[in-house]
Each structure stands twice: as structure tokens, then as C-alpha cells.
Amino acid sequence: MEPKLGLPPERIARARKLAEQIVSPVQRFIDAHTTVTVERATLRLAGVDGADADGVPVPNLVVDQLKDRLEEGALKYYVNALVRTGEDVQGLNRRIAEGFRVDNLPMGDPEALEARAKQLVGAFAARVKGNRSHREAKLAKYHDRNHKPLLYVIVATGNIHEDVKQAKAAAEQGADVVAVIRTTAQSLLDYVPYGATTEGFGGTYATQENFRIMRAALDEVVDKQQRYIYLTNYASGLCMPEIAAMGALERLDMMLNDSMYGILFRDINMYRTFVDQKFSRMINAFAGVIINTGEDNYLTTSDAVEKAYTVLASQFLNERFATIAGLAPWQMGLGHAFEMDPTIPNGFLRELAQAQMAREIFPEAPLKYMPPTKFMTGDIFRGHVQDALFNFVSQMTGQGIHLLGMLTEAIHTPFMQDRFLALENAKYVMNNMADLGEEIAFKPGGRIVQRAHQVLEETVQFLESIEAVGLMDAIEQGLFADIKRPRDMGKGLDGLRPKAAGYWNPFEQYLTRELGL
């Protein structure tokens, strides 16, 4: 798309440079640490799965056995147990679920461990590369069948089998992306439940079996509709990297995956989140997953006009964290939202300005645009019109991933008919004005151009103030979303470990190599 706003390239470059300087010290911390969920994710990549009679997942059983020896890498003990017992992965998983301990076996010959690990990494790589080529082949075969932007809906019945019905119906009606909402408590669980689930509040659990069930259901629609359907879940919360691992194995296509969201909005410890997000993003990068970042959340707590710069600043930081985790620009679904108070004069112009600004600053990213939620009322008729304006901005500014607004937002999780009406609304607006963006230039120095310049300038100043104190201090002081998070507080801190000198993680090594990090 041709730039229309005349944004100064040197200020954009300055913002990127600041993001790099802000992230760099955090990255040094990340590289020196691991966490319980990074270790469990590594085990999952190796095929560790299942649960004991109490429902405790096998990856948790292994990690809990190891305690402080986790610093050496959990996989070492698991692979050692494979070598010592001669079991295959399924066999050993079963025995661990029955109480077998991997922590007290004599450590075997390092070369034997390396050789066994190499097989495990090979099996993982083959499966995930197979998933990637399957997706790429379908996208090539049905190319030009998806909408632009991709139309994204959620399902949230709380029962995976009911979710399947809703998801298939939505896909048949034209949705390109289906996100299965998780139960509201899952982000704070320090384990991933096992098996298919039929309960939860505002969604059901993300489990590997649920991923598999939904993937299979959507694949049926893919061939029938001749359109690839992207399956989405949430690599966030206390099990970020484990969910990314499960998604890579079961061919999910998108993951909500933010570098700071958990810290600010779920009160998860910042050290823990920074370490977790890195490994989760490496897995997503390798699996060809598009991440969706959570900047829209800033605007549900802060004012969308006054605090627009926090969204852009967070996009720069997410971009930087993503880049050093190996994600390519086409995988960065940087988030933003249409959340201004509908009663303010010319609110639409500002939304248009900001959406266009994001498009021009991140030209290759499939920007993820979120619909109005904060100012949706019980007036479903007005809500439908608000969504129409949102659809207009998204189409005109060439957003990548368009999360459909529901006329019943703020009332209940979507009914089947709500999703249908939302899809019809978007398809109508987007088709009817398909190429309007190409026809329109903005008045130089006019309201739209000025607004974009102003937000960029405020963003650079904000990033400078963060750079001056450091990212962790900035979070402690409440510079993001007015939320203060002390570095030694928050959930999950006890799961953080320094990496020992002999830390062994062949999966991490493999990903680092493959991603060219």
C-alpha cells in the first residue's frame, strides 16, 4: 500500500532503535534463565504426554520430581530414563504416570543421551515441518479463497463438542479464522489439563486433545469450502510455551502471544513471562504460526484517544521481542483496536488515522484489528452500526486479521446468529468498498495526517522515557496501562530457575539453529 500519511522515516527508525535498546537487557536476563513451563514445553516437544490417576500431567510429574535439578534441563533426566529403561516414549510416559521416578537413575553416557535426543528432535521436526507443508499446500491450493483481511470469529461454549458445531457453522458462513476461547481461569493454571473437556467458564480448556478435535473438524470444512480455516488458541498465561508446543504439534495456525500481556493484565511475574514468551515464540516461529499480540487490552483500561501511543509503543516492543525469537514479519499479528468513545466528534477520523499509521509503520505485519467492546451497550442496533464503521476502517487501511465485532458484545458470548450477522456485515462493507483505499488520499496537514504524526511523536517520547529507566522499572512504575507490577511479585515467580552451566536442551539448540538466532 502506498504511504499516505507522510510519517517521518527517521522517527519510525528512532522508535525501532529505542525498542531494541529497551529489549536488549531483558534478553540477557531471558537467556540466563528457564522456567517450569519452558521445561515442560521441552518435554512435550519430545512427546511427553498423558496424566496420572489424579489428572496431573506427565510433564508436570517429571518437572516436580526434579526440583532444583531443573536447572540442568528436565529433558536430560527424561532421556536418561529412556536410555536406561529401553522404553519408547509412550511406554515411559505410562510408567511415569504410574509413579516411576526419572530423577534417581544413574546418569548414562552423554553420547547415548545425545543420540537418543537427536532422534526425539528429529521426530518433532518432521512432524512440525509436515504440519507446515500441509498448511502451505492447502493455502496454495485454495489461494485467493480467504477474505482480505481474514475474518476472525471466536467460539466460546465451554464444551469442545459444542464448540465444534459452532466453529463449523462459522466457517461455512465465511469465517477464515476460528479462535476457541479458553476457560477464564486457565491462564493462571501452572499445568495444561489432559484430554477432551466439556466444561469451563466463558470457554473450555486448551488441551492437546481439544486442539486435535477442533483441527480435524475444521479440516473437513477446509476441503468442502475450498478455503483454509486458521485455528487459533492462546499461548498466554502461566503455560505459554507448553500451549505453543501443543499448537505446533497439532497444526494450530495462530496463537495469541504477547510479550507483556500476562504481566500487566494477569499479574503474572515479569521475569517468568519474559522467559516464557521467548521460548513460546521460538516454537511458534518454527511452526509457521502467526502470533496475535494483545495491545487492544491497553484500551479497555485506558482511554483510546489519550493513550493511543501506548498501543504503538507496545507494538514496537512486541515486534522486537518477536524478531529476536525468530518470528518473521509475516508472522507478527500486531494488535490494535477500534475502541474510541463513539460520541466524540471525529472519532472515526482518529481511528482511521491510527489504523493507517499502524499499516504504514508495520507494512509486512498482518495487523490484528480488534472491534469495539468497551463502548458496546445493550443497544444491539447501534452496536451493529459501530461494527460497520470498524469494518470500514479495517478494509480501507488493509488490516490483516479482522476480529469480527458482535452486535451482542457486552451481553453474552456469541449466539450462532450473532456470528452470522457479523460475517454478513463485514462481507457487505468490505466487498462494497473493496478498493476505496486506493482511491483516497488524505489532505496534507489535515486532521487524519496530523493525528497519525501526533501519535507517532508521543510514542517516541514514551519509548524514550522507558528506555531511560529500563523496561522492568517502567513496568514497576506503572508506565503501561497505569498498572504497577513489582518485579518480585506476581504469579509464577517460584517457577523461575537460573540455567546451570551444563544446562541441556537439544530442542532449544535445534530451534536456535533452525531460526538462525
Place this chain on the structure above:
Amino acid sequence: MTHIVRPYGDTLNDGAVQLSFTLPVPVGPRGREAARLFMEKLGFRHAEIVHAQALSEGFSFYVAYGRTEVSVDYDEIHIEEATGEKVYSMNEACEAIREKLGRKVVIVGACTGFDAHTVGIDAIMNMKGYNHHYGLERYQEVEAHNLGAQVPNEKLIDYALKVGADAILVSQIVTQKDVHVQNMTEFIELLQARGLRERFIVCAGGSRISNKLAVELGFDAGFGQGTYAEHVATFIIDRLAERQGRA
């Protein structure tokens, strides 16, 4: 006196109602007739299906109109809102606090349990407020503490004790499978178990919370759709003044 009212389309007492709904059947003449019969069974006369649309293979969507004979007697209606006709503006609320109480009012609020949606509590408490109604943080005579989301009931009570709160606000947005009812009930039970129920004014809020429901569950008041900080402040000030008068 009776004052009979029916829905109004374009003529008094025409009883015109507009509905939309989904049936788990394929679209087609049989589906359309099923929708019309359903309207008739609801008691509508002149039931008309004006739009039928396939949602997927086994589901269809209908827009329907009907006319109803059903009416309500407007004069017989008693409402149970937490606040009456008079609601203080922010300035009036602060003035009332200075006059009637002579000290700051301490209010603690949180979205409790696993509910992660702060939008309700933020609308009432945050400085900025909602829809041009400032939140309690902006009230000079109110000391407002917004603890955010996913706060356990126990912690909320501990915090309220620590800061000497007059009132506790509990926000519940997620209502799937009545999780809000369980959570609100647990909150009241905890207060009672610790002998603190009378220590605080306790209010519940959320888009699906009514005053009636909240009072039934043991709260002093409940606030639903259309509530602003002014409503909550008015209730708390009047209740505190009333208690002071009694003491």
C-alpha cells in the same frame, strides 16, 4: 386505577413485537413454518416470518413479527432499584459526604474469582469513568481502591479491613453457568463466617446483575446495566448516613 400497556408499533395497543431467533433445522418451507408456529405458540397473532436464512447445514435464522394481546398494568409495578429518584452528581455527592459524614468515604472494589473482566469495575472506579461519568477515584471525598481482576474473595475482604473500608464493590461480568452466583454467595458466606457482614456496605455490579438478585444473595445492593459511579456513590452515602443516624 389500572393503566394497561402493550408494545407499541405504530398504533396504540397494536402489540407489535419484533423477534429474531435460530432454529436447529435446515432452512426451507418446513423450517419457516416451524418458526411461524413457534411464534403462534408464544401467543402472537398475525405471526409473520419476514426473513429466513441458512446459518449452516442444520441451522436457520429467522426474523419475525407478531402482535400480542398480552398486557401489563403499569400502575401495579413496583421496582426495586438500589437508588431512588434522586441521584447525586459528583459534586453533590462530595458535598453530601462533607455535610452528612464529615470524613472521607473509603471504597474498595474488585472483579472477584476467576473473572478477568475489569471493564465494569473500571467504569465505576477509574478516574476516567465511563460515558462522561467520572469514576469514584475522581471524587475528592472518596478514597477509592480498585484492586482489578481475579481477586480472591478472601483477599478482597482482607484488603478492605486493612484500609478501613466503608464499602466493598464486587464486580461480576462472566455469568456463564451461574458462576457469578456461586462467587457472590461465597463472598457473603466468607463475610458472615468472619463476623464482618455488618462491618461493610457490600454492593455487587455487572451487566447481568440486578438489585433484586444481589439483595437475595445477601448484598446491600446490586447495580446492572446503565449504572454509573453516581448511582453507587448515592447508595453508599445515603446508607452510611442512615447508619450514622441510627448509631
